[in-house]
Amino acid sequence: MSSGRSPYEAFWSSGDFRRTTDVFYAMAKDKNSQPKIRKPRSAHRCTSCGKEDQEHLSTCALCKCARYCNKECQVADYKARHKEECAAFVYPPMTRAFVTEPVGDEKYAQRPVFAHAYREGVGCWVSVDGEYDCDLKSLAEPMDIASEDFLTVMRRRMALVPASDAVSIGDQSKAFMRNLLTLSILVQNRRKDKTKVLVFGSQTQLVTLATTVDVLRRGRSTSNMEGIHMFEAGGNMLAAVSVAEDPWEKRPRLQIKNFDGLDIKNDTRPPAPITDAANGVVSLKPGEYVVYRIQFRVGDDDGLTTDFGALGRLAGLNLAFTLWEHGLNPTLLDYILSTTIHKDGHVPQGLGVLLDHHAIYQHYADFIEKGQEAFIESHFGRKRVDAFRTHFQSMDTIGRHMMRTLEHTDGGMDRFVAELRASGTSQEMVEKFERLRTTMAA
Ligand SMILES: [Zn+2]
Numbered sequence: 551m552s553s554g555r556s557p558y559e560a561f562w563s564s565g566d567f568r569r570t571t572d573v574f575y576a577m578a579k580d581k582n583s584q585p586k587i588r589k590p591r592s593a594h595r596c597t598s599c600g601k602e603d604q605e606h607l608s609t610c611a612l613c614k615c616a617r618y619c620n621k622e623c624q625v626a627d628y629k630a631r632h633k634e635e636c637a638a639f640v641y642p643p644m645t646r647a648f649v650t651e652p653v654g655d656e657k658y659a660q661r662p663v664f665a666h667a668y669r670e671g672v673g674c675w676v677s678v679d680g681e682y683d684c685d686l687k688s689l690a691e692p693m694d695i696a697s698e699d700f701l702t703v704m705r706r707r708m709a710l711v712p713a714s715d716a717v718s719i720g721d722q723s724k725a726f727m728r729n730l731l732t733l734s735i736l737v738q739n740r741r742k743d744k745t746k747v748l749v750f751g752s753q754t755q756l757v758t759l760a761t762t763v764d765v766l767r768r769g770r771s772t773s774n775m776e777g778i779h780m781f782e783a784g785g786n787m788l789a790a791v792s793v794a795e796d797p798w799e800k801r802p803r804l805q806i807k808n809f810d811g812l813d814i815k816n817d818t819r820p821p822a823p824i825t826d827a828a829n830g831v832v833s834l835k836p837g838e839y840v841v842y843r844i845q846f847r848v849g850d851d852d853g854l855t856t857d858f859g860a861l862g863r864l865a866g867l868n869l870a871f872t873l874w875e876h877g878l879n880p881t882l883l884d885y886i887l888s889t890t891i892h893k894d895g896h897v898p899q900g901l902g903v904l905l906d907h908h909a910i911y912q913h914y915a916d917f918i919e920k921g922q923e924a925f926i927e928s929h930f931g932r933k934r935v936d937a938f939r940t941h942f943q944s945m946d947t948i949g950r951h952m953m954r955t956l957e958h959t960d961g962g963m964d965r966f967v968a969e970l971r972a973s974g975t976s977q978e979m980v981e982k983f984e985r986l987r988t989t990m991a992a
């Protein structure tokens with residue numbers, strides 16, 4: 551072992567690291583590929599007369615939510631109540647990518663609506679994108695952990711990034727901390743004048759009171775305030791947080807999951823209305839919608855570790871869109887918008903969506919009152935609790951491998967812990983390593 555080589559580096563470049571990440575990610579992949587427990591809706595009903603029908607109901611062209619047997623049912627319902635409901639964006643469009651109501655005898659929805667708002671004929675619904683726990687995600691995880699080429703992606707990253715850079719990525723981003731809130735966001739155009747709408751997913755910003763900004767800062771190293779902008783509105787100081795940037799790919803942590811009912815996979819060519827997949831720029835004709843999965847850095851694996859904790863400290867978000875009448879180049883518009891926001895440090899024009907903290911509390915009540923496992927059981931079933939435990943066992947196994955590597959490196963554990971501290975890693979995280987070391991020695 552060459553002297554002066556960091557234990558950090560030694561670990562990153564060791565065969566053990568490759569092996570343990572392989573174990574971990576194989577398990578993560580396995581966990582995600584388990585069959586979904588939820589069953590699809592068995593039948594649809596006519597929104598007007600209530601008759602059940604599987605195939606022959608037509609949907610309202612604007613909201614894609616209300617369903618009807620025929621023209622008569624549609625006209626009757628439109629007059630009775632749907633006119634108001636459709637224009638007031640009461641319900642999001644029905645889609646498998648964003649199921650906002652509990653299915654069958656379930657108590658909780660897959661995508662509870664935590665916020666919704668509309669402006670100028672554009673509606674937005676916001677939910678979380680939890681897998682099955684409510685822990686914040688980590689920058690070390692790729693966006694799509696279940697993707698086919700997942701292990702390839704990890705290997706490519708590890709191979710491309712020299713050990714010294716990997717250390718600096720870890721230091722800058724606190725890459726192993728749980729600090730990402732993942733939101734699922736549906737945006738729909740319901741304009742009656744046939745105008746297209748251009749949505750800029752990567753320009754979405756979380757908004758919070760400046761008094762809670764310390765919580766958002768903690769997810770970053772002290773020197774890196776990138777992506778946080780302070781601004782004044784209505785006499786209050788507010789903070790806006792931009793979409794997280796992936797430290798490896800250097801692009802926004804954002805995915806388009808669905809376009810107007812079509813699931814978008816990593817290996818499929820995005821349809822033409824997605825003009826810039828990496829930045830989430832999408833044009834929507836009236837009736838069309840897009841579902842995003844977007845990550846923001848908010849936590850630090852210390853005081854803030856869960857989706858619930860993060861949501862509770864946020865006021866809402868701002869969605870950037872523009873009516874698109876003149877056929878301007880969407881990429882150019884996206885560029886203009888991004889430079890305007892980031893240079894001047896203020897929130898762009900868009901749609902303000904306030905979080906409903908009552909709805910958030912209700913969804914996480916089991917977690918708050920009884921803990922993580924109770925939450926998983928009531929929302930996802932007993933099988934997922936077992937998967938959750940397996941996941942933690944695998945983390946423990948990885949930790950043990952890591953300890954063994956470090957014990958045989960220059961300076962060993964003491965130096966590793968010292969380096970962790972120096973890099974700004976939270977006290978809690980350092981203590982985890984120390985505890986693991988003690989249990990191993992025993
Ligand atoms: Zn009917």
Ligand SMILES: [Zn+2]
Nearest residue numbers: 610612613636
């Ligand atoms: Zn409608």
